[in-house]
Amino acid sequence: MLVSEEARKRVQDLKYGSNKPDPGDAARISKLEAKIAVATEEPEELQERSNWVPKFLSSIFSEVNECHFTTAIGFRYQFARGQP
The missing domain is CATH 1.10.287 (Helix Hairpins)
Known part of the structure; x- marks a missing residue:
């Protein structure tokens, strides 16, 4: 089975390349972090209200x-x- 040069290069990039998020990933990550913050505050607020x-x-x-x-x-x- 012959592997193309492009496939080998892609494997090398995946193995040794940097795993930094691109700008789109960074935006999605920040949105998810904001949602997580809201989701963790909500149960605390409900707990306080239901005491x-x-x-x-x-x-x-x-x-x-x-x-x-x-x-x-x-x-x-x-x-x-x-x-x-």
């Missing part, structure tokens, strides 16, 4: 437990007095 959710759920859970406890005491009291 109230666990606190809210905890307060509701406490209220439900308190209500259940109060109701259970009331039922026990009624049962002890013989009231249905």
